[in-house]
Amino acid sequence: MSIFPRSKQQSHLTNLITQLSLILLLLIPTCFGAIPGYYQGGNWSWSVLPHAPHLQEIKRFKNTGLDIPNWQTIKPQKKVLVAGKTWSIQVLQPNQNSVSSPITLLLLPQNHYLDKPEVEWMDINGLEKWQTDSFEQLNFAVANSNSKTVKANFFRAWNRQQTFTVVQWYAFPDGGSYGNFGWFWRDLIAQLQHSRVPWIAVCLKIPLEPLSTLDQARPLAISLAEEIQVSLSKKMSAE
């Protein structure tokens, strides 16, 4: 019990002060939290979650895919159902250098204000049924800022036909994260300002020569992931 400060027997006066201070303290949430809610007919701020900003624009990605500067979508963008959720799938090629093999971009925009990032990467595993190894964290910046605020997952994956490097992360207006905790704490802080953090799950499949290492794909992975994050950030924080 040493973590608690020693308690002392109190006089009648301190007893009175103790009780009175409790009442006064409890009056604060009563007057500034509870009663205004009763007055508005049971509309307490904790009973409803605010809506994420720009959700309508974000949902549109499902139908349109994403335009990335200096890259073109070479096949028509499609919608694909993965574990009950609608992803956008598009195949990209750089404008200048069309020799490199095309890259696949999968996007899952938040669809409803109550949707949270959950187990999208497991769903992708179920879709692709690939083998994976060489997991590492890929850090990059949102825009011109120096702080690397996106922490993506970067790994090698292969099936019978092909080998890929894969980059996966949840994109937010001001950053990105592979895990759901990265979204959770940002969203909690946004809720303090009566707002929310919208999100888009991004999965990038870059073809790789069989048995080559992640290092060979790293420069391209980082530059393309940055472009995507910047474009998504713009859409998510547009006025």
Next chain:
Amino acid sequence: MQFIKKKWLITPYFKYLSIALLTIIYLPLLLHWYDGWLHKTISIEHEYFSHGMIGLPFAFHISWLKRKQWHKLTDTNNYLGAILLVFGIFLYLTGVGELVNLSLPIILTGICLWLKGVSGLKLQTFPLLLLLLATPNSLPYLITPFTLPLQKFIAIAAGFILLQFNLDVSVEQIYIAVEGNIVEVAPYCAGLKMLFTSSYVALMLLYWTGKIRDRVSVILLLISSIVISIVANIIRNTMLAFFHGTNQEQLFVWLHDSWGGDLYSALMLASILLTLNLIEKFDTPSKN
């Protein structure tokens, strides 16, 4: 002296006033919790704490039975209580659901420490624990990415059981294919809700029977309830994969979405009660 005499006239009303204020602040929140548990309108995570439907009245009941002991305790301040109280009020005033929920156990713990010191907290430890474990929070959401090993284990175990029935079974990661029909052991099927519920019920039973003071019984029953809920969940997933694989969709829906699931939970809780009886039976002769 005059002042002290007057004080004796008003302090008894203070406790009623603080109870009234707490009711004004938290009754809507508790109704909101119950509404979410009964009508499943808030979120899947909220339903993970639905054991609070019996846990909270039980906690209130225990606290009420202890009111005489509470009054006999000497009045002492503990400043940690004041800190918790102020912190809890701050959380409530943020108006963010997650934090408002947490403010209730924090404020009540603070009040115990502030009015009666450490002995006050000790007296109310169990009801406060019941409240804390029933306070809806995002922990079930945050651990979903980490339940994968458990999901894989359930898939493998269910696949193994189905093999014994000479069915065409294959298991890949968290997917069980029976006769070509695939069932996924999703994170929310990993049985964590039943694990939460059964441990919570075990805790209440231990208190109810007075076994809570006996460390061996507590450890035994908590471990058995964890084992029971995992085994029960493997059986449940096996049955679901079997129904789906043999095209008995009605039975699948009955167990997955209808009252079959409730019956299943009830059977599981009954087996925990049975285990407690067994523990009591073996415990008594050893003491003689």
